[in-house]
Amino acid sequence: MNLFSLSIKNVFAKPLSSLLSVLLFGFGVAIIVAILLTSTFLKNEINKNAQGIDLVVGAKGSPLQIILASIFHIDFPTGNISLQDANNLTRNRLVKSAIPLSLGDSYQGYRIVGTTQDYADLYEATLAEGAWFGGEMTATVGATIAKNLEIKVGDKLASAHGLAEGASGHEEHPFTVVGIMEPTGSVMDQLILVSVQSVWEVHAGHEAHDHEEGGDHHDRMQLERLNLEVTKEQLENEDITSLLLTYRSPMAAVQLPRIVNGTSNLQAASPPYETARLFNIIGVGVDVVNMLGLVIIVLSATSVFIALINSLKERKYELAIMRSMGASQLKIFSLILTEGIVLTIIGSFFGFLMAHVGFMVLTATMEQIQSDGMFFVTDEYYVMLGSLSVGIFASIIPAFLAYKSDISETLSKA
Incomplete structure (x- = not known):
């Protein structure tokens, strides 16, 4: 069994803890992506309807x-x-x-x-x-x-x-x-x-x-x-x-x-000036919602961190056995880090899916808006990189603790 498969198996071995981490991460990502989709769509609609009017x-x-x-x-x-x-x-x-x-x-x-x-x-x-x-x-x-x-x-x-x-x-x-x-x-x-x-x-x-x-x-x-x-x-x-x-x-x-x-x-x-002023007016609300999304992502990162720490405590003996059977410290470090990244990827995917489906449902109920909700904006790639970075950051300390664990001490207490 390769490292990635083993990481996925370990994630699903604790379904409730993993589900909480995924949901928190997903909601944070969904809020930020939904704001990006809405603001980009509105700007595109404004530009399209104001075309040719000076x-x-x-x-x-x-x-x-x-x-x-x-x-x-x-x-x-x-x-x-x-x-x-x-x-x-x-x-x-x-x-x-x-x-x-x-x-x-x-x-x-x-x-x-x-x-x-x-x-x-x-x-x-x-x-x-x-x-x-x-x-x-x-x-x-x-x-x-x-x-x-x-x-x-x-x-x-x-x-x-x-x-x-x-x-x-x-x-x-x-x-x-x-x-x-x-x-x-x-x-x-x-x-x-x-x-x-x-x-x-x-x-x-x-x-x-x-x-x-x-x-x-x-x-x-x-x-x-x-x-x-x-x-x-x-x-x-x-x-x-x-x-x-x-x-x-x-x-x-x-x-x-x-x-x-x-x-x-x-x-x-002037259409450009007034629409820019309109976005400045609603920009305060957008910033507040974005901050809420960032807070939720930080909380989800904390949840990932706690889940990995608890998992590490429960699996000390298992990890020590792996070390005694030839697994290197780097492999143990990579295993815990990969588990955190897997949780992050699943949560991010859930967030992106929820944002796009939600936007599609919203636009379908508003006849003034015509969109299938399945368009992507460039800033979404930055959200992907940001969420992955947060997941890696939350996983580094648990992975380092696993890397530094003492085999003999762990086995002697088993």
């Missing part, structure tokens, strides 16, 4: 709230901005492109976004069937919504005012579903896209914005950067929730936010 402009208020509402659709907007102000901003030479968003309505808890085709292009969304929204009161539905609510092309959707499920509705102005999107793995899967003009139509009640009865105030105006065709009356009286901007040059990153914030009605929010 600046978000909304109503005065919290910049972080503007980012959460306009990019991730997980908060309430700070208010609306006038179409006239939005139009003036898009004419700035520092702005390369702008995508309007009109928020505030929902359908069975899913958010309806008034926007343009550019918003879908931003996430490289494609159609599974049907066509893109375009005409008034038409809608293109995200893949997750279509699957969960069994929505088909041609269905009518009566929107509700507000973003909470069960809010008062606009049954008199339903949207007609003209298309279903392919899954994108982004926030787009959770949205219903309609035109900005459709949002105005719903909120205007019985006023028909597309009726052109004559008069200069009904002349069509093309807002090229926003891809909106509106009347002069709409330009003066209608509003949107926010603008997603891209810069024309690096200089815009310095100048444009200052220009926007200098406007009395507008607030600029």
